[in-house]
Amino acid sequence: MKVRTGEKENTATLVKAVLFLAALVSLTIASLLYFKMRAVVAGDMEKQEYTHYIRHYAFIADNMENNFWEEVYQGAKERGEETNVYLEWFGSSVAVKYSKKERLQSAIAAKVDGIVLEADGSMEMLELIDEAVENQIPVVTVMADSYGSKRQSFIGIASYNLGMEYGRQIIRISTKETKKVLIIMNDDLDDNSKNMILSGINETILNEGNHLTLDIEPMNVSNDSTFGLEETIRDIFMDTDNQPDIIVCVDAQGTISACQAVVDYNLVGKVDIIGYHITEAIGSAIQRNVLSSTIVVNSRQMGINSVDSLNEYIETGYVNDYIVMDVDAVTAGNVREYMKDAAK
Amino acid sequence: MLQNRAGRKKERYISIQTKLILVFFTTTSIVFAVNIYMYMSFNQMMERIDTVYISNADFNNLQNGLNQVQVNMAEYLNSKSSDSMEQYFRSEEEFAAMIRKLNDAVVGNENMIMEKNIRRMSESYLELTERIIEAKRGRNVEKYKVLYEKASQLYSCINTYIYSLNNKQFQNNSENYSALLKSLRYMEVVNMAILCMVNLLNVALAVILTRGITRPLKHLAEAANQVAEGNLDIEPTEAESRDEVGVVTRAFNQMVLSIQEYIERLKKSLELESAMKEKELMMETHLKDAQLKYLQAQINPHFLFNTLNAGAQLAMMEEAENTYRYIQNVADFFRYNIKESRESVTLKQEIELVDNYVYILNVRFSGEIHFRKNVDESLTHVQVPSMILQPVVENCVNYGIRNIDWEGCIELSVYKEEDRICISIQDNGIGMSEEKIRKIMNSRLREADLEQNSNGIGLDNVIGRLRLFFGMEEVMEITSPGKNMGTEVAIFIPYKEKEICHV
Numbered sequence: 001m002k003v004r005t006g007e008k009e010n011t012a013t014l015v016k017a018v019l020f021l022a023a024l025v026s027l028t029i030a031s032l033l034y035f036k037m038r039a040v041v042a043g044d045m046e047k048q049e050y051t052h053y054i055r056h057y058a059f060i061a062d063n064m065e066n067n068f069w070e071e072v073y074q075g076a077k078e079r080g081e082e083t084n085v086y087l088e089w090f091g092s093s094v095a096v097k098y099s100k101k102e103r104l105q106s107a108i109a110a111k112v113d114g115i116v117l118e119a120d121g122s123m124e125m126l127e128l129i130d131e132a133v134e135n136q137i138p139v140v141t142v143m144a145d146s147y148g149s150k151r152q153s154f155i156g157i158a159s160y161n162l163g164m165e166y167g168r169q170i171i172r173i174s175t176k177e178t179k180k181v182l183i184i185m186n187d188d189l190d191d192n193s194k195n196m197i198l199s200g201i202n203e204t205i206l207n208e209g210n211h212l213t214l215d216i217e218p219m220n221v222s223n224d225s226t227f228g229l230e231e232t233i234r235d236i237f238m239d240t241d242n243q244p245d246i247i248v249c250v251d252a253q254g255t256i257s258a259c260q261a262v263v264d265y266n267l268v269g270k271v272d273i274i275g276y277h278i279t280e281a282i283g284s285a286i287q288r289n290v291l292s293s294t295i296v297v298n299s300r301q302m303g304i305n306s307v308d309s310l311n312e313y314i315e316t317g318y319v320n321d322y323i324v325m326d327v328d329a330v331t332a333g334n335v336r337e338y339m340k341d342a343a344k
Numbered sequence: 345m346l347q348n349r350a351g352r353k354k355e356r357y358i359s360i361q362t363k364l365i366l367v368f369f370t371t372t373s374i375v376f377a378v379n380i381y382m383y384m385s386f387n388q389m390m391e392r393i394d395t396v397y398i399s400n401a402d403f404n405n406l407q408n409g410l411n412q413v414q415v416n417m418a419e420y421l422n423s424k425s426s427d428s429m430e431q432y433f434r435s436e437e438e439f440a441a442m443i444r445k446l447n448d449a450v451v452g453n454e455n456m457i458m459e460k461n462i463r464r465m466s467e468s469y470l471e472l473t474e475r476i477i478e479a480k481r482g483r484n485v486e487k488y489k490v491l492y493e494k495a496s497q498l499y500s501c502i503n504t505y506i507y508s509l510n511n512k513q514f515q516n517n518s519e520n521y522s523a524l525l526k527s528l529r530y531m532e533v534v535n536m537a538i539l540c541m542v543n544l545l546n547v548a549l550a551v552i553l554t555r556g557i558t559r560p561l562k563h564l565a566e567a568a569n570q571v572a573e574g575n576l577d578i579e580p581t582e583a584e585s586r587d588e589v590g591v592v593t594r595a596f597n598q599m600v601l602s603i604q605e606y607i608e609r610l611k612k613s614l615e616l617e618s619a620m621k622e623k624e625l626m627m628e629t630h631l632k633d634a635q636l637k638y639l640q641a642q643i644n645p646h647f648l649f650n651t652l653n654a655g656a657q658l659a660m661m662e663e664a665e666n667t668y669r670y671i672q673n674v675a676d677f678f679r680y681n682i683k684e685s686r687e688s689v690t691l692k693q694e695i696e697l698v699d700n701y702v703y704i705l706n707v708r709f710s711g712e713i714h715f716r717k718n719v720d721e722s723l724t725h726v727q728v729p730s731m732i733l734q735p736v737v738e739n740c741v742n743y744g745i746r747n748i749d750w751e752g753c754i755e756l757s758v759y760k761e762e763d764r765i766c767i768s769i770q771d772n773g774i775g776m777s778e779e780k781i782r783k784i785m786n787s788r789l790r791e792a793d794l795e796q797n798s799n800g801i802g803l804d805n806v807i808g809r810l811r812l813f814f815g816m817e818e819v820m821e822i823t824s825p826g827k828n829m830g831t832e833v834a835i836f837i838p839y840k841e842k843e844i845c846h847v
Binding site for chain 2 (some may be wrong): 013016017020021022027028031032034035050051052053054055056090094095096098102105106108109111112113130167218329
């Protein structure tokens with residue numbers, strides 16, 4: 001009996017020892033696991049698994065700060081994700097700010113699978129596009145085309161249509177006192193586009209607003225120098241003798257600058273502005289009646305179309321040569337709907 | 345079967361050394377393992393820290409490689425020497441090897457895409473440089489000038505790309521570096537905590553395990569203390585452990601049991617020995633009894649008595665009064681021997697025998713012996729062994745007064761002295777030497793010392809019988825004042841009033 005008690009005690013000791021050992025090991029493992037977790041959170045240096053894409057497209061447009069292009073890019077990028085294509089705003093990660101042409105050159109050298117390009121009518125651009133196509137890189141131009149180039153497709157607003165819409169807006173807000181209409185045109189637009197827009201405006205006013213006697217004056221603004229656009233617009237308002245009654249902006253950046261200048265020079269109600277594109281700032285300007293109206297194109301859809309066109313060309317070898325995007329006018333009456341979209 | 349059991353027992357036996365080694369080995373190996381693990385993870389961490397900026401170094405090398413290609417190409421275009429061409433090819437090869445290591449997959453990471461762009465652009469650049477070299481060789485000056493322009497543009501573009509990516513990586517790496525440093529410091533804290541914990545638990549483990557070793561020892565020590573205090577009647581200590589302590593405990597239990605058994609055996613043997621001694625004493629007494637009977641039988645002259653009786657009747661018929669009295673006395677003397685061959689007689693009968701004996705001697709030696717009696721009659725009823733006085737008187741006659749020039753005298757006195765009766769026989773003969781007295785008292789007088797005419801019963805016999813009869817040592821005292829000054833033999837018998845009154 002006594003011996004059994006002794007054995008029981010021995011077993012108890014053994015059990016205790018084993019429990020202690022288990023506690024020890026589990027504590028150690030727990031601490032180490034905890035540490036591992038913390039360490040991974042603290043310094044994630046492990047090679048991550050990235051999504052693999054089947055193609056790599058380069059997106060080359062004027063600049064990233066531009067709201068319009070930002071939206072086009074986002075639309076294209078999302079479409080790319082859906083179709084397993086990596087879309088890169090080419091040159092955005094480089095320390096030097098390269099021009100569009102330089103970026104196009106690099107994209108060709110980098111042998112990307114496709115290029116979405118905001119082209120212009122210059123000869124160099126045309127040559128570069130042709131070089132890309134010769135190197136089996138399909139090019140889709142967006143918004144601004146390069147006529148005569150070997151680009152696969154163009155997605156854009158017909159400039160004449162745009163001019164017609166501007167014309168309609170000018171007629172809508174013009175009174176008998178309205179004399180001078182200034183149309184601020186960005187250098188990004190090629191001459192052809194500029195002419196098309198102008199003729200669109202002129203012909204619309206001639207056809208639909210023949211009761212008005214308007215002096216329509218186009219103004220070219222260089223976008224090459226920093227803050228050039230902003231300063232040029234301010235200069236217009238400084239010249240009090242020669243102030244226009246209506247200012248038409250054909251790009252988003254110009255629209256925002258003009259709105260700000262009108263407010264700063266206390267000319268709200270005296271100078272009407274017709275803008276381009278819609279952002280939160282532009283929308284709120286319409287709501288505050290600083291901006292009479294703005295012409296919008298579905299920029300996201302534009303991006304989506306560009307990627308789709310490239311995909312289509314690469315997969316089938318054929319694609320529409322020209323895809324036209326519709327334009328709409330946003331006024332105080334319908335700004336809410338567009339604001340929601342913009343907020344998205 | 346037995347072997348099997350022994351084998352199992354052997355298997356079960358774990359020595360204290362083994363146990364202690366196990367305990368220390370377990371605890372130290374735990375600490376060791378934890379330390380090793382920590383050391384390794386620490387090392388791994390350090391290695392990671394070391395490799396943080398490796399990508400930057402790689403990009404720097406890439407840039408240098410690109411530079412070399414451009415410089416060597418320009419050098420060749422300038423000099424067209426085979427030396428510079430060789431250099432160009434070497435640098436081109438090196439650069440090509442470098443760019444082959446860059447990412448070429450389209451993956452969703454800006455840096456990786458940049459790497460891919462750099463690779464592809466570099467490939468284009470190398471193609472261009474090759475064409476330039478070819479054009480230069482073909483002396484197509486116009487072409488190589490244009491291409492060189494293009495290549496230079498691309499070169500600066502690639503350079504910018506590499507520079508930008510390097511910058512980005514550096515930023516990343518710096519973040520990683522500081523994060524790693526942070527986790528390194530964090531790891532130190534965790535390591536310290538784990539070490540402390542492990543050490544504490546180890547101590548506890550050691551305490552638990554060693555308690556199993558020391559507890560049986562404690563029990564054994566308590567039991568040993570009890571035994572040391574003389575308490576042998578303890579419960580056997582349980583031998584729970586299978587080590588040396590277990591062995592000692594079992595041996596201790598066995599020892600306690602053995603001691604108990606031994607004490608028991610010792611007790612029994614002592615009892616047996618005392619019983620044996622008693623028996624031996626009884627035997628001795630019986631032997632003495634037998635010896636007494638034998639001695640009495642020795643002095644039983646039956647035949648002589650019958651003869652003397654016939655002589656006395658003859659003297660009576662012849663009316664020889666003196667002869668008749670003489671023979672009658674002799675007959676009485678011997679009859680006493682026959683009649684009183686029993687164990688005890690009264691003192692009075694003994695005195696009568698002495699009277700007879702002295703009469704016979706006086707007839708033989710014509711009245712030479714003056715015999716006086718001074719007897720307290722009230723003490724003559726005590727029981728004494730037969731034939732004790734006559735040998736004493738005979739002794740007095742033979743050795744005391746036989747050959748003296750003066751008149752021999754023997755006095756018999758019986759009186760009470762304290763709690764004993766004293767029977768004194770005193771003569772005025774030649775006396776006895778101290779040595780002889782001692783020899784008689786110690787029963788060492790041999791036959792050779794005795795004279796031939798003794799009738800056989802010596803004083804030692806008398807002393808022996810007196811001692812046996814009364815069961816005491818002090819039965820006789822022989823005193824002699826000196827040569828020719830006589831001897832006194834005193835016999836002491838215990839005085840028992842009851843016995844005397846009863847008789």
